[in-house]
Amino acid sequence: MASYNLSSALTAELSELGEYYAGLFCEGSETIHPHIIAKGLGLNYTPNNYGLAFEGLLEYKGGKFHVFINTRADEHLYTPRVRFSFAHELGHYIIDNHRNALMQPGVAPHGSITLMSELRIEREADLFAACLLMPESRIRQDVFKQKFSFALIDMISKKYQVSITAALLRFIALGNHPIMVVCSRAGKVVWRRFNEDFPFYNLHTVGKDIVPVNTSAGDYFKDGTKYDRTETVFAEDWFILQNSNDRGRQFFEHCIYIDRLKQVVSVIWER
Ligand SMILES: [Zn+2]
Structure with missing residues (x-):
């Protein structure tokens, strides 16, 4: 990784x-x-x-x-x-x-x-x-004073005719809202990208880069469950917490699935 x-x-x-x-x-x-x-x-x-x-x-x-x-x-x-x-x-x-x-x-x-x-x-x-x-x-004009949502990324992807992943990476680079993007394939995290001001760094992976279980991505690898909307997850589900006060902090997770590659891209941002 x-x-x-x-x-x-x-x-x-x-x-x-x-x-x-x-x-x-x-x-x-x-x-x-x-x-x-x-x-x-x-x-x-x-x-x-x-x-x-x-x-x-x-x-x-x-x-x-x-x-x-x-x-x-x-x-x-x-x-x-x-x-x-x-x-x-x-x-x-x-x-x-x-x-x-x-x-x-x-x-x-x-x-x-x-x-x-x-x-x-x-x-x-x-x-x-x-x-x-x-x-x-x-x-910058498109995202100016826009509250972050997955719909914003979807709009950028359609307007500029780029993949969702490309739009996400561009959004991270210009970073007017802290998000993390985690790409997992066949149950393992293969890469992640995030803004510097995203509050957590280490993923709560089990063993070697295994996708955390209590997450939307984890559900897909467990039994094929797919969510077509944004789900709520907790900080401790995705991240290793340095401070126990962070337990219960709510995050959104929105997944994009590519079955052919057994791939999930999770977009994570604070609620
Ligand atoms: Zn090249």
Whole structure:
């Protein structure tokens, strides 16, 4: 369960870069389309079904860059997952260090696999993608004086045509309300992200990263129970308490389920 953060200077830089390119090529359009930005940059791309090989790939060959974008069955350039992968590849092209590294002789292009890779350059490209598709100034306007609810995240995801997870991570990064997001797969916590001002840190996992039982996510792994609305949980159910006075503090938990991956993403915030 690795977790580290990029420096605030780099975060600010990528935010500005995303904002700049979104404004340059998609001014006045609510949804930012990576393929339109690629066109604007004179960067060629090929969407195709590449099976499980990669999500996206930026190749440098014969003095030219080319983006290969994996569109599997029923996917196209407007599918949220594909849009994010495309924006991620644009990151490798736009971020100086990434582009320069690819131009070195003998460097093979690497296929980018998934959102949430722990490799540093992948984290940077993911952050760039988030900043491009959900520019900071636009998101700040959307969440200004809004009370946090899952509906707010749902709105961001629909408005910017990104996955719920991408919208959640962006919301955490801009952090105007403390939330924690925990992703569990097959009964184990695989990653978590939270704002600095979230009141708890350590999860009440049993043994090695096992999802706590008295939680909505725990119910799913116990007997397949799914909740289609926000549930109430207690601090001690999800977290290890440092202070016994915290016992009984009420939190909300809202789950997003992907059965195919046996995956639950829990969004947790204080009631
Ligand atoms: Zn990548």
